[in-house]
Amino acid sequence: xxxxxxxxxxxxxxxxxxxxxxxxxxxxxxxxxxxxxxxxxxxxxxxxxxxxxxxxxxxxxxxxxxxxxxxxxxxxxxxxxxxxxxxxxxxxxxxxxxxxxxxxxxxxxxxxxxxxxxxxxxxxxxxxxxxxxxxxxxxxxxxxxxxxxxxxxxxxxxxxxxxxxxxxxxxxxxxxxxxxxxxxxxxxxxxxxxxxxxxxxxxxxxxxxxxxxxxxxxxxxxxxxxxxx
Numbered sequence: 001x002x003x004x005x006x007x008x009x010x011x012x013x014x015x016x017x018x019x020x021x022x023x024x025x026x027x028x029x030x031x032x033x034x035x036x037x038x039x040x041x042x043x044x045x046x047x048x049x050x051x052x053x054x055x056x057x058x059x060x061x062x063x064x065x066x067x068x069x070x071x072x073x074x075x076x077x078x079x080x081x082x083x084x085x086x087x088x089x090x091x092x093x094x095x096x097x098x099x100x101x102x103x104x105x106x107x108x109x110x111x112x113x114x115x116x117x118x119x120x121x122x123x124x125x126x127x128x129x130x131x132x133x134x135x136x137x138x139x140x141x142x143x144x145x146x147x148x149x150x151x152x153x154x155x156x157x158x159x160x161x162x163x164x165x166x167x168x169x170x171x172x173x174x175x176x177x178x179x180x181x182x183x184x185x186x187x188x189x190x191x192x193x194x195x196x197x198x199x200x201x202x203x204x205x206x207x208x209x210x211x212x213x214x215x216x217x218x219x220x221x222x223x224x225x226x227x228x229x
Contacts, residue, residue, distance in 0.1 A: 001029060001061045002029045002030060002031055002061060003023060003028065003029065003030040003031070003058055003059065003060060003061065004030070004031055004033060004058070004059040005019055005020065005023060005030045005031070005032050005033065005056060005057075005058055006032075006033045006034075006035050006045070006046065006049065006052075006055055006056060006057040006058070006059075007020055007032055007033070007034060007035065007055050007056050008034070008035050008036075008037035008042070008055040009037050009038060009205065009208065010118070010201055010202070010204050010205030010208075011117060011118045011119060011202075011205035011206070011208065011210075012037070012038075012115065012116060012117055012118075012214055012215070013037060013055060013116075014111075014115075014116040014169035014172075014173075015054070015055060015056055015069055015169075016055045016056050017116070017168060017169050017172075017201060018056065018069050018165050018166055018168065018169065019055070019056025019057075019058065019069060019072060020032065020056070020201060021165040021168060021197065021198075021201075022069075022072060022073055022076055022085070022162065022165055023076070024197055024201075025160060025165065025197050026076075026080070026083040026084070026085055027083065028076060028080060028083065033045075035055050037055070038210070038214065042055075049065045049067075051067075052065050052066070052067040053067070054067060056069060056072065058072045058075075060075070068104075069104060069166070070100060070101065070104050073085065073100065073162050073165070073166075077162065084159065084161070085161065085162050086161055086162060087150075087151075087157040087158075087159070087161050087163075088151075089148070089149040089150070089157075091148055091149060092145075092148045092149055092150060092157045095144070095145055095148055095157075096145070096156070096157055096161050096162060096163040099141050099145060099156070099163045099166065099167070100162055100163055100165075100166040102141060103166040103167060103170070104166070106134075106137075107134045107137070107138065107170070108134075109128070109130035109131045109133065109134045110131050110134040110135065110138075110170070110173065113127060113128060113130075113131045114127070114131065114173045114176070114177045114179070115214075115215045116169045116172050116173055116176070117214075117215060118172060118176065118202045118205055118206075118224065119206065119213075119224065120176070120221040120222060120223065120224055121175065121176055121177070121178055121221065121222040121223070121224060121225070122176065122177050122178065122217055122219045122220075122221060122222075123178070123219060123220040123221060123222050124219050124220060125177045125178060125179075125217065125219060127177070127179055127180070131179075132180070135174075135179060135180070135181055138167075138170060138185075139181060139182060139185050142156060142167075142184075142185060142188065143184075145157055145163065154188070154191045155191070156188075164192070167192075168192050168198060171188065171189035171192035171193060172189075172192070172193065174186070174189045175189050175190070175193055175224070175225065176224070178222075190225070193225065202224075
């Protein structure tokens, strides 16, 4: 039983990262297929998956096609209850679903102003007021999650869950744009980018060179931090 996962450019596609982590991090069998987000071939690459039009897209072993990351997450959790995609505690599990839904539907200012990029850190980026409001809300949700029943571990609910999958690109944005967050939130972001699975995704993306670089800001750049695994 193998899933077919369709993803875009690793350096920039935040939703593709989420789709990949759902499978890779929880040890589910899959084959990755790459879609040309920046080469203009995305529509053709996904034509056989209609009506799916965006990445990630998932084809189940029986041929069923899924778009939308929340649908993919719930389906995989339903099909693999032993994998622990959601927290085991009912309160934590309900809250994790809330956090994932909030990410999928919100934080438009942060997502618009700070497209995910995993190559470097922008030096001197100044977030606007709306982006700061999104960051404050994210920190509120993270703090709320940490106050619930939890297992041992550094993640939002102790053990790694789909909530950490959905917020991994947020952590990458906070690092990549050096956004103003609390010490606790920044530590969680560093935990995310230190994870070996995340580092493997980023390393694969760095093999592709972009000229011109998408989303160029004209700001100085610093090296991406390389914390220990």
